[in-house]
Amino acid sequence: xxPEQSLAAHVTNLDQPVxxxxxxxxxxxxxxxxxxxxxxxxxxxxxxxxxxxxGLEGNAPGGSGFDQARASAFHEKWVxxxxxxxxxEHATLHLAVExxxxxxxxxxxxxxxxxxxxKSSRYQVFDAGRFHTPVEWRGLPEEGEALAMVxxxxxxxxxxxxxxxxxxxxxxxxxxxxxxxxxxxLHAGACDTARYFLPAGACTSLGMTLNARSLAHLIRRLRAHxxxxxxxxxxxxxxxxxxxxxxxxxxxxxxxxxxxxxxxLRQALDKGLSALGRQPIDGETPRVRVLDATPxxxxxxxxxxxxxxxxxxxxxARAVALGxxxxxxxxxxxxxxxxxxxxxxxxxxxxQAVVTAEFCLDYGAFRDLQRxxxxxxxxxxxxxxxxxxxxxxxxxGPARQELEDLLGRVAALWERLARHHREAAAYGVPLAFRHRxxxxxNLREADHLIRLRSTPAGHMSYRRAAWDLYxxxxxxxxxLGPWLQEAGRPEPTLAMGGxxxxxxxxxxxxxxxx
Numbered sequence: 471x472x473p474e475q476s477l478a479a480h481v482t483n484l485d486q487p488v489x490x491x492x493x494x495x496x497x498x499x500x501x502x503x504x505x506x507x508x509x510x511x512x513x514x515x516x517x518x519x520x521x522x523x524x525g526l527e528g529n530a531p532g533g534s535g536f537d538q539a540r541a542s543a544f545h546e547k548w549v550x551x552x553x554x555x556x557x558x559e560h561a562t563l564h565l566a567v568e569x570x571x572x573x574x575x576x577x578x579x580x581x582x583x584x585x586x587x588x589k590s591s592r593y594q595v596f597d598a599g600r601f602h603t604p605v606e607w608r609g610l611p612e613e614g615e616a617l618a619m620v621x622x623x624x625x626x627x628x629x630x631x632x633x634x635x636x637x638x639x640x641x642x643x644x645x646x647x648x649x650x651x652x653x654x655x656l657h658a659g660a661c662d663t664a665r666y667f668l669p670a671g672a673c674t675s676l677g678m679t680l681n682a683r684s685l686a687h688l689i690r691r692l693r694a695h696x697x698x699x700x701x702x703x704x705x706x707x708x709x710x711x712x713x714x715x716x717x718x719x720x721x722x723x724x725x726x727x728x729x730x731x732x733x734x735l736r737q738a739l740d741k742g743l744s745a746l747g748r749q750p751i752d753g754e755t756p757r758v759r760v761l762d763a764t765p766x767x768x769x770x771x772x773x774x775x776x777x778x779x780x781x782x783x784x785x786x787a788r789a790v791a792l793g794x795x796x797x798x799x800x801x802x803x804x805x806x807x808x809x810x811x812x813x814x815x816x817x818x819x820x821x822q823a824v825v826t827a828e829f830c831l832d833y834g835a836f837r838d839l840q841r842x843x844x845x846x847x848x849x850x851x852x853x854x855x856x857x858x859x860x861x862x863x864x865x866x867g868p869a870r871q872e873l874e875d876l877l878g879r880v881a882a883l884w885e886r887l888a889r890h891h892r893e894a895a896a897y898g899v900p901l902a903f904r905h906r907x908x909x910x911x912n913l914r915e916a917d918h919l920i921r922l923r924s925t926p927a928g929h930m931s932y933r934r935a936a937w938d939l940y941x942x943x944x945x946x947x948x949x950l951g952p953w954l955q956e957a958g959r960p961e962p963t964l965a966m967g968g969x970x971x972x973x974x975x976x977x978x979x980x981x982x983x984x
Contacts (some may be wrong), residue, residue, distance in 0.1 A: 477518050484514070491517075496561035496682065497715050503560040558683035558718040563711055565685075567703070568675040571602035572837065573852070573896055574699050575674050581688045582843045584680035591665040591834065591901075592658045592929070595631060598624035600673035605698045606894035612886050616898050619883055623669050623900050626876060631664035634863065662929050663863055665834050667876075670852060671897030682718035685711055689722040694729045696893045755830040755856055755906060758935050760942030766792060767823030767913070768799055768950045774819035775806065799949040807953040812921075816954070820913040823947065827939055828908050832859040834901035835931035842919050845911035852896040853888065854881035856904035861930060877902060913954065916943060921955035 474484065482490045491499055491513075498520070505516050567578070579586050601620055607613050638659050643652045680688070685707065692704030704722075711719045764770060769791035776787035794802075806817070829839070833852060840847065858877050864870065880900060887895035911919070916939065922928075923936035944951030 473518055473522065476521060477514060480517065481514055489514075495714070496563060497557075497718060499562075500557045500560035500682070500718070504557045558686065558715075559681045561682040561715050561718050563680060563682060563685055563714055565678050565680075565707065565710065566675070567678065567707075569600070569602070569673050570675075570703060571671045571699060571897060572668075572674050572901075573670045574602070574697070574703060575676055576837065576840060577692065577695065577697075577700055578676065578678065578688070578703070579840060579843075580691075580847065580849075581678075581680060581684055583684045584678055584688075584843075586676055586678050586841070588676040589674045591668065591837075592661050595661065596624075596627070596668055596672050598628065601669065602671045602673055602699060602897065604671065604894045604897050606891045607887075607897075610887070610890050612883060612890075615883060616887060619880060620669055620671065620898055622876065623667050623880070623898075626873070627664045627667040630667060630864070631660045634660040634663040637863070663861055666832065666858075666860060666864070666902035667873075667900045668834075669897065670833060670899050670901065682711070682715045686719050686722040689719070690724040690728055693722075694724040694732065696732060755828075755904075757831060758827055758829050758938035758942060760825050760827045760939065760946060761908075763825045763943070763946040764823045768803075768947050769794070770822040771819045771913070771950060772799065772802060774822050775817075778819075796949055803950050803953050810953075810955075812955075816914045816917040818914060820917065820950075823913045823950070824910060825913070825916065825943055825946065826908060826910045827942060828906070829935060830856055830904050830906045831935055832902055832931055833899070833905045835859075835929065835935060836905045836907060837901070838929065838932050839909070839919070839923065839935065840907075842909070842911070842915060844915045845909040845919075848908040848910075850906045851892060852899055852903070852905050853892075854884040854899060854903050856906060858900075858902040859904060859931065860902060913943065913947075913950070917954045924955075 478484060480491060480493050482492065491502075494502075494517075502513055502517055502520065505511075506513070509516055511519070567575075570578075575588055579588070598621070601624070603617065607616055610616075635656055638656045643649070647655065689704045689708050689711075692700045692707070695701055695704070708719055708722050766788075769788060772791035772794070773784065773787040776782055776790055777784050780787070782790070791799075810816075829836070831839070860870075860873065864873055877900070880898065881903075884895050884899055887898065920936045920940050923932045924940070925933075928936075940951070940954060943954065
């Protein structure tokens with residue numbers, strides 16, 4: 471095979487300035503891209519030189535094109551030589567993870583610089599036989615009761631799915647929908663209702679794409695986790711990832727500080743709170759609260775545009791923007807943002823204004839909102855402290871009392887499990903229970919979240935949250951907020967329950983359980 475033929479097997483063209491690479495080990499790609507900082511040659515020239523000088527190609531059994539022994543030696547020589555961390559960002563891995571709990575999936579999806587696609591609770595019915603039973607439950611006095619409760623939750627989930635399917639079907643097919651589209655809508659609607667009773671330990675699957683640097687950081691975090699499932703998952707990701715990038719994941723053990731950080735944090739705060747005296751916790755938490763926003767955020771956005779268009783120094787641009795009255799600002803925002811269409815991204819200037827919002831939503835809604843990883847997320851552990859949400863068709867239906875009794879029994883069992891192991895108790899908590907978390911995000915990301923999560927096709931739970939976030943932002947930025955992507959007002963409501971908690975119980979569990 472000629473050098474040109476060898477090269478043609480790994481690039482999409484030989485003579486254009488834009489081309490894609492193919493059929494190369496991730497670490498070879500990483501080194502190739504890293505060389506651009508030190509070599510005047512093009513990527514194709516450097517690739518051909520690497521293949522010829524390092525003898526990477528031509529002797530591999532089975533015609534794969536690369537000899538593994540020589541490739542490993544290449545990795546050691548070049549990857550470490552060019553700096554482990556920076557090179558690792560060009561090595562991309564695609565990993566499939568199956569039979570993990572929803573709880574574990576959420577821990578994986580905290581990785582900010584990664585892409586995930588997870589099994590949908592809207593388009594698939596979950597199998598009762600697929601539940602991750604945590605090792606932390608073994609031998610507990612409540613183990614048998616917890617497993618029986620999981621079976622009851624799955625049975626309720628399956629029954630509600632069938633019942634809701636019949637109810638929706640009885641409403642008749644809209645004339646505008648095809649039979650196939652109608653059946654899909656019926657299935658999605660029934661799943662949306664039933665999902666409130668899926669336990670967080672239900673097994674799911676996901677595909678993830680990320681670079682080796684992000685994966686190594688994720689593995690270190692998982693290995694320091696308080697749950698055995700997550701620690702084992704970290705080991706498995708390293709073992710499989712090293713088959714693709716043998717060198718770039720060599721340093722994926724947590725440092726002593728990382729390994730002990732969760733315990734150190736809890737002990738330090740428990741000690742500090744003990745000295746100060748614990749304060750009662752109010753269980754009546756609003757669904758969404760915008761707690762704070764960048765002071766003069768509207769002026770900062772306008773100043774960013776003035777800086778670009780008028781070539782003013784930033785300090786002067788801000789002074790001009792601050793000197794505008796409300797009507798002048800409103801007219802400018804209308805002029806600049808009024809022409810946006812549904813497929814136009816928000817201008818980057820909106821990143822100059824940042825808001826912090828606290829959410830207390832059912833865990834099913836959280837699972838969808840967590841995907842907005844450009845937001846900084848602070849999460850409390852999943853539990854039963856803040857009650858539950860139910861959609862109208864359940865909260866106002868004939869089985870309301872039966873369902874609320876079941877959720878009440880779940881909460882009582884969770885309290886006892888949490889005294890043994892706070893994190894592991896969450897496996898048995900169904901998606902109806904409310905989860906409290908904080909998102910800090912700029913208005914550009916807020917615009918994206920509101921646009922995506924307020925559409926009529928979305929689940930009512932997160933549609934209401936998107937609408938509340940929109941109104942909270944408008945309260946802080948009355949001239950700019952209304953020009954964010956228009957949010958479709960959700961019509962039905964969700965009923966909240968299970969908030970009759972004692973101050974004593976709240977104080978006991980708020981800092982992580984006994």
